[in-house]
Amino acid sequence: MTAPTRRADRRTGTTGPGTPPAILRASGLHHSYGATPVLRGIDFQVREGETVSIMGQSGSGKSTLLHLLAGLLLPESGAVYLDGVRLDQLPERRRAELRLRRMGFVFQFGDLVPELSLVENVELPLRVTGHRRRPSRRRAMEMLDRLGVAGVAQQRVSEVSGGQAQRAAVARALVHEPAVVLADEPTGSLDTTTGELVLEALMSAAQEQNSAVVLVTHELSVAAWSQRTVMLRDGREVQA
Numbered sequence: 498m499t500a501p502t503r504r505a506d507r508r509t510g511t512t513g514p515g516t517p518p519a520i521l522r523a524s525g526l527h528h529s530y531g532a533t534p535v536l537r538g539i540d541f542q543v544r545e546g547e548t549v550s551i552m553g554q555s556g557s558g559k560s561t562l563l564h565l566l567a568g569l570l571l572p573e574s575g576a577v578y579l580d581g582v583r584l585d586q587l588p589e590r591r592r593a594e595l596r597l598r599r600m601g602f603v604f605q606f607g608d609l610v611p612e613l614s615l616v617e618n619v620e621l622p623l624r625v626t627g628h629r630r631r632p633s634r635r636r637a638m639e640m641l642d643r644l645g646v647a648g649v650a651q652q653r654v655s656e657v658s659g660g661q662a663q664r665a666a667v668a669r670a671l672v673h674e675p676a677v678v679l680a681d682e683p684t685g686s687l688d689t690t691t692g693e694l695v696l697e698a699l700m701s702a703a704q705e706q707n708s709a710v711v712l713v714t715h716e717l718s719v720a721a722w723s724q725r726t727v728m729l730r731d732g733r734e735v736q737a
């Protein structure tokens with residue numbers, strides 16, 4: 498699917514030539530769990546190819562915001578737009594379809610399917626969106642190669658290191674050239690050096706294919722890999 502860029506331009510009110518359009522945008526997001534408010538009016542946007550970190554103390558609502566942006570959670574009030582389309586008003590089936598085609602995800606523990614080899618994991622986003630087996634395999638191998646783990650492509654998750662598994666998770670998040678990659682503490686389970694290698698791989702591979710990255714972290718050294726930081730405190734954005 499190609500991004501309806503013109504429509505996104507019109508609806509997101511971008512500022513004109515040279516400014517890439519907002520690919521994912523949220524306005525006035527409020528969210529509570531039971532009676533406890535977690536987000537109290539968050540505006541957010543990430544432009545095509547841009548990298549943004551969401552920072553804040555534990556419990557400040559970073560993961561909640563990421564889940565709202567992904568359409569995995571629905572806001573109490575406010576709106577989320579993907580490619581200029583109001584995501585939070587779509588039925589779950591359409592949201593799931595858009596997530597599959599337009600988003601990639603990296604989590605702290607990779608979340609690869611343990612029974613599958615790395616290459617089988619990486620080709621999954623292509624296979625579930627109807628791509629044929631051979632080109633999917635070829636593209637998955639290219640991504641693993643790009644991330645420096647083609648040599649262990651046939652191994653299962655339990656047979657590779659945490660860093661190699663996380664690189665495969667990055668390959669899986671990017672293999673279908675998503676508009677945006679949403680990453681929640683993607684290096685949280687890795688030592689500093691391995692984490693840096695994974696971040697470098699994520700940011701450069703995303704940049705090469707113009708995928709935006711939204712990165713949740715509580716570490717300044719991780720946020721430093723992105724172009725911009727959004728800081729949350731008490732459910733609101735504060736100056737970083």
Ligand SMILES: Nc1ncnc2c1ncn2[C@@H]1O[C@H](COP(=O)(O)OP(=O)(O)OP(=O)(O)O)[C@@H](O)[C@H]1O
Nearest residue numbers: 530531535553554555556557558559560561562715
């Ligand atoms: N499913 C849920 N049900 C009830 N409360 C929740 C739920 N998920 C999160 N919370 C609460 O909402 C608040 C924000 O959680 P969230 O996970 O968004 O914060 P976070 O900034 O990502 O935290 P961390 O850095 O510890 O992962 C926390 O107080 C948390 O306990």
